[in-house]
Amino acid sequence: MDIDLDGDEDFDSGGSKLTCPGEPLTSAQDYMRGHGTYVENEEVIASVAGTIERVNKLVTVRAVRTRYNAEVGDLVVGRITEVQPRRWKVDANSRQDAVLMLSSVNLPGGVQRRKLESDELQMRTFFEEGDLLVAEVQAFFGDGSMSLHTRSLRYGKLRNGQLVVVPPILVCRLKSHFITLPCGVDLILGLNGYIWVSKHVKQSDREGEEGFDAEAVYSNQNDAIDDFTRIAISHVTNIIRALATRFIPLSDTILLKAYEWIVEQGSDVKDLLQEDIGDALVAGITAIG
Template sequence: MRGLQLSLNKGQKLRLEKALEQLESLSSKANSDASVIVADDISVNYEDAILKGHGTAEMDGRVVATLCGVVERVNKLVYVRSLRARYKPEIGDIIIGRVIEVAPKRWRLEINFSQDAVLMLSSMNLPDGIQEKCIDQLHEQNDNLMNAVQALFLALAFQRRRTAIDELNMRTIFEENDVICAEVRGFQHDGCLHLQARSQKYGKLKRGQLLTIPPYLVKKRKQHFHHLDQYGIDLILGCNGFIWVGEHVEVRDDMADDLSDKPEQQNVKSLSTTSDEEVEETYTPLDTRQNICRTANAIRVLSTLGFMVTVEVIMEIVDLSVSLNLDVHEMLGSEFYVIVAEKEAERRSLSTKKR
């Protein structure tokens, strides 16, 4: 909420200031024990042989904070988590990036970090065409054999050594400015941040919007992929502050599919014309596009106000705009910002009273 700049009239400004003051008071009461500033004492039990982590230091026999934030404790480790910090990658993080360079055997991605990330050709699945070609060869040999070893063969196809042909065809998979979803693998011996995309849910993102918000507004959870069934869209909350809102895409798991009826599926596909396939792939219905824009505007409102961005809060904002009969562009008006702040202050106040 710091640096909030909106064109408000006098009444809207007073209402917004009142709502923000209420939110700040509720937040300070909730975090009074955990919040610290520089040189504040951190209460610890020295008998437990604590470990002093990031943001802490020992001074005159006391443990003090060296930055502003919230005190976190993990077993014997005590550290201070900064409230407004840049994105710090952790292994397993779901991130969204944009390809900025196609290099030998790797793609270089911009991920809203102090350095670019690297996605190696060997760290992702093979294109569907290669998988299907391998499966067809087994079908031609023996159907019974296919049913017996299809899982093993597919696993070997996914993990096989990449060849010079694969390297030459890298631009057919990803090229510059493509938006990609991947997982953080970790920092390797060369000092680069490496990514991996070894699942069908990762890969190129199409027909949607890419939003950039401060990374500290995205709370890390077990699930960052969300399918909003009522709106027919997919929502991916990247831990690095990149958020994707796009048309729903069915994720097909090749390892789990029953491929015994594959020839019949190929016959059905051959009946459709190429032009129909191209139109179906590039066309997004008007209702879906409006839902994408409405959800994206809800995220923009939350980011501007400095509220945590979760799928539950996003859906509340979208439903609020629908209940008020607002058009998509009206969600970015000053009045809607004030209404959202007032609703959030009311919701937190009620939750505090219930406790």
């Protein structure tokens, strides 16, 4: 049975449908086949498991298990893998490491000042191997690797939290990928499938103009985190894992509903990793929606 691409309001408004290999999608006479599909008996059929996407008359299927394909302007979370002259290599869950140039970061003394030789000698005081950061995709090099920047003071080194890895396809594109939940937890939904769950930081502590506290911005020391916040971070982390295991697309509204459901049920942190509780969570937030 063909999937009705025309009659689905959610699909037309940017929603997504999951499909599996061999499932007929639509008529080959009305639509053109794209990546992840093939034509047989005048029907467009899915060749991979993933989400169906339609642009005008072109139908494609984005595979669930795939590397992240970046676009300029995407927000990503990454890990420093190597310090090189005037640049850092960053693991951003893509086909190859991304690059963060020394000229693309905020340095002490003002965001617009020129980078000096002394800055190059101190690169490890800003980022070193193993550091996590949030950045924006600025451009692409000739070999296809991403060029990142952290010039906004909302970007930069990440502390006071925990990293969760999910398939990139499950992270929805939102107006803002910085989310604050009522429990005092901040979320950064990286479009590359790396999600940062951390203690809440007030906007006034992040933002500034020309000068900023470089020691605080590039510090490797975590702040003191109380027990309530630690438990809240663990709750949110396990919620994300439970939803990702069941291939539920992650957005600000879904995560808020899920946390509210958990609070109502009074579930323990470890309970969320049990199959029956995870299933009940998905059923609960679907009923709320």
